[in-house]
Amino acid sequence: MTAVEYMELAIKLAASAIGRTSPNPLVGAVVVKNQRIIGMGAHLCAGKEHAEVNALNMAGIEAKGATMYVTLEPCNHYGKTPPCTERIIKEGISKVYVASLDPNPLVAGEGIKRLEAAGIEVEIGLLEHKEKQLNEVFHKFITKKEPFIILKTAMTLDGKIATRTNDSKWITNEASRNKVHQIRNQVDGIMVGVHTIIADNPILTTRLPEGGINPTRIILDSKLSIPESAQVLDMNVAPTIIACTEKRDKNKAIRLEKLGVKVIVCKEMENRIDIADCLKRLGEAGITSVLVEGGSQVHGSFLEAQKHDKFMVFIAPKIIGGESAITAFGGRGLELMSQAIQLDNIEIEQLDNDILITGYPKKQ
Numbered sequence: 001m002t003a004v005e006y007m008e009l010a011i012k013l014a015a016s017a018i019g020r021t022s023p024n025p026l027v028g029a030v031v032v033k034n035q036r037i038i039g040m041g042a043h044l045c046a047g048k049e050h051a052e053v054n055a056l057n058m059a060g061i062e063a064k065g066a067t068m069y070v071t072l073e074p075c076n077h078y079g080k081t082p083p084c085t086e087r088i089i090k091e092g093i094s095k096v097y098v099a100s101l102d103p104n105p106l107v108a109g110e111g112i113k114r115l116e117a118a119g120i121e122v123e124i125g126l127l128e129h130k131e132k133q134l135n136e137v138f139h140k141f142i143t144k145k146e147p148f149i150i151l152k153t154a155m156t157l158d159g160k161i162a163t164r165t166n167d168s169k170w171i172t173n174e175a176s177r178n179k180v181h182q183i184r185n186q187v188d189g190i191m192v193g194v195h196t197i198i199a200d201n202p203i204l205t206t207r208l209p210e211g212g213i214n215p216t217r218i219i220l221d222s223k224l225s226i227p228e229s230a231q232v233l234d235m236n237v238a239p240t241i242i243a244c245t246e247k248r249d250k251n252k253a254i255r256l257e258k259l260g261v262k263v264i265v266c267k268e269m270e271n272r273i274d275i276a277d278c279l280k281r282l283g284e285a286g287i288t289s290v291l292v293e294g295g296s297q298v299h300g301s302f303l304e305a306q307k308h309d310k311f312m313v314f315i316a317p318k319i320i321g322g323e324s325a326i327t328a329f330g331g332r333g334l335e336l337m338s339q340a341i342q343l344d345n346i347e348i349e350q351l352d353n354d355i356l357i358t359g360y361p362k363k364q
């Protein structure tokens with residue numbers, strides 16, 4: 001195998017723990033000696049061993065003189081576990097390939113310096129772009145302390161998310177809806193507006209045949225108009241956060257908190273929740289990624305706040321028409337086509353007859 005193939009394996013190992021390491025990054029490591037893999041490991045969950053330690057535990061004394069391929073710069077500080085740099089040095093590793101430097105500005109490059117000072121050869125950048133895409137959530141959260149935002153919508157060919165009578169079950173097919181649950185299984189939070197709660201009474205859990213973890217449900221509800229019979233208020237199922245503003249019904253807030261709901265009072269902007277302030281508060285609560293499922297008004301607010309990091313647009317080959325049918329991205333909308341949010345790094349996936357377009361807003 002080549003160095004690229006060993007790093008690809010390390011990235012696959014890292015990806016195997018997706019959705020389970022928050023707020024830590026996904027990290028994988030492979031130890032190779034005389035063209036033979038003698039150790040491999042991944043960081044499986046926050047507080048547990050780092051990938052490098054798992055790989056070195058497997059390699060044992062054979063690690064002396066071996067090469068390590070690790071997807072993220074080894075840590076050089078005492079966190080919940082001792083520094084990986086010290087363990088790498090102790091085991092006698094002679095060369096380390098690192099895909100990406102640690103994005104945390106406080107420690108970027110420290111681990112590399114420590115390894116080189118101990119006489120270990122270090123090569124940086126092998127498959128860096130693949131590591132950055134895998135850890136898109138961590139790279140954003142650790143630098144901005146705000147959750148990585150995925151705007152997900154499911155619409156008909158003519159761009160509607162419900163008919164003019166507000167009927168929306170279902171637009172997309174089983175395969176598409178299963179894909180949505182796979183994403184729910186990977187994120188810390190799932191967000192909808194109170195209009196969606198009133199229209200659909202969703203439960204917003206992860207329902208996969210193989211099981212999964214329920215994200216924290218986050219409801220944007222400036223005045224706390226959520227029906228107290230809403231399914232998302234069943235706290236036995238999953239945690240729920242409700243973001244509101246000063247205009248909230250204060251007695252209802254107390255009743256909701258008694259149920260175990262976390263109510264966060266956000267700043268207001270133009271008579272709605274200030275999205276930027278809401279995301280700052282969610283970051284403080286340790287939410288590192290949010291799947292925003294809508295509806296139309298919420299997506300419109302995120303566009304206006306320019307607070308989206310990734311788009312996942314499911315399109316079903318259906319047409320329902322109707323000028324009052326609900327559009328996928330509501331709100332005021334942009335004035336000119338030249339202002340359109342252009343997506344980049346597009347991926348197109350066919351799910352039976354539906355298509356999923358995934359993309360990232362082009363950097364202005």
Ligand SMILES: Nc1c(/N=C/[C@@H](O)[C@H](O)[C@H](O)COP(=O)(O)O)[nH]c(=O)[nH]c1=O
Binds near residue numbers: 200
């Ligand atoms: N109408 C559709 C969706 N609708 C998305 C939201 O409006 C729903 O309220 C939410 O997904 C329901 O979550 P649940 O209760 O956990 O099942 N989303 C989709 O991908 N396809 C659709 O056809």
